[in-house]
Amino acid sequence: MNSWSEMFQQQPIVSKMITNSIKKSRISHAYLIYGDKGTGKVELAQLLAKSIFCKNKQGYEPCQTCLDCKRINSGNHPDLHKIEPDGASIKTEQIAHLKKEFNYTGLESNKKVYIIEHADKMTDNAANRLLKFLEEPSQETTAILLTENSQSLLATIRSRCQILSTRPLNSKQLELKLMETGITEANARILTTFTRNLAEALEKSNDTWFAQARKLVVQLVEMLQNNRDEVPIFVHTQWMPHFKEKNQLQEGLDLLLVWFRDVIHYHMDDPSSIVFLHQMEKLEQASMYWSIQDITKHLQTIMEAKRKLEQNVHPQLVIEQLTLQIQR
Numbered sequence: 001m002n003s004w005s006e007m008f009q010q011q012p013i014v015s016k017m018i019t020n021s022i023k024k025s026r027i028s029h030a031y032l033i034y035g036d037k038g039t040g041k042v043e044l045a046q047l048l049a050k051s052i053f054c055k056n057k058q059g060y061e062p063c064q065t066c067l068d069c070k071r072i073n074s075g076n077h078p079d080l081h082k083i084e085p086d087g088a089s090i091k092t093e094q095i096a097h098l099k100k101e102f103n104y105t106g107l108e109s110n111k112k113v114y115i116i117e118h119a120d121k122m123t124d125n126a127a128n129r130l131l132k133f134l135e136e137p138s139q140e141t142t143a144i145l146l147t148e149n150s151q152s153l154l155a156t157i158r159s160r161c162q163i164l165s166t167r168p169l170n171s172k173q174l175e176l177k178l179m180e181t182g183i184t185e186a187n188a189r190i191l192t193t194f195t196r197n198l199a200e201a202l203e204k205s206n207d208t209w210f211a212q213a214r215k216l217v218v219q220l221v222e223m224l225q226n227n228r229d230e231v232p233i234f235v236h237t238q239w240m241p242h243f244k245e246k247n248q249l250q251e252g253l254d255l256l257l258v259w260f261r262d263v264i265h266y267h268m269d270d271p272s273s274i275v276f277l278h279q280m281e282k283l284e285q286a287s288m289y290w291s292i293q294d295i296t297k298h299l300q301t302i303m304e305a306k307r308k309l310e311q312n313v314h315p316q317l318v319i320e321q322l323t324l325q326i327q328r
């Protein structure tokens with residue numbers, strides 16, 4: 001993300017707030033940007049720093065080609081300091097070092113910017129030290145604190161910052177981010193059906209329980225089409241042992257909902273909406289077996305089963321009824 005015009009696509013509100021303050025030359029002494037992993041916090045901080053240092057900027061847009069912009073891109077601008085956790089935490093010495101660096105005047109200007117990533121990981125001592133630093137702001141210093149968890153920061157630090165929050169990614173953006181990490185399109189699409197949070201999606205992609213849950217859903221549906229007699233034993237020996245907890249069972253039913261919605265999308269020749277992308281053949285078989293009307297009824301039945309689970313009806317009973325009701 002190299003320009004504000006790109007950033008506006010992903011994070012319009014925060015971008016608007018920051019670029020307004022750049023336009024009016026009213027940049028705060030301290031910003032706290034919080035939001036989920038992958039929502040562009042680091043990129044926002046980097047862009048703000050560029051807009052502060054770039055001498056050829058057009059309005060608020062940095063030029064990307066001057067020495068300042070290039071140095072920021074390569075991570076070695078002398079007046080931009082970044083702090084990240086050293087191991088599990090950000091330690092007092094790291095903040096002390098920052099303070100010392102800031103006592104030197106800049107070569108070309110007195111402007112200084114520091115970015116603290118995972119600011120919630122500061123030890124209590126480090127946080128108190130930073131607080132003192134924030135309490136004596138020099139005219140030309142800008143602090144940018146980033147966190148996924150703003151509530152873990154000292155209230156006294158938060159109160160000194162202009163607080164900005166990034167919005168979660170939409171499903172398409174998250175899908176692309178997941179695919180950048182090597183996850184297939186089919187898997188990325190299923191993951192984004194369950195979460196809009198990159199960290200959670202990545203965790204789920206490595207979750208063997210979730211992978212097995214998906215398989216069981218496909219198996220159950222196949223059995224409902226082809227071997228109805230074997231469904232009770234399948235529910236008893238495979239389904240129930242896997243979906244032991246109520247929330248797990250809800251997730252299993254959510255997958256079942258996704259599957260049947262996919263069959264409807266298949267019927268309607270709308271492949272771009274299909275989630276179980278790697279099961280097209282089975283979706284085709286299901287669409288020949290069940291009409292759209294059948295499936296609409298099944299979706300209602302599954303929703304009803306989810307409600308019963310919430311009302312603490314015995315899980316095994318809920319699933320047995322559900323599989324009986326899903327008929328042709």
Ligand SMILES: [Zn+2]
Nearest residue numbers: 054063066069
């Ligand atoms: Zn520039």
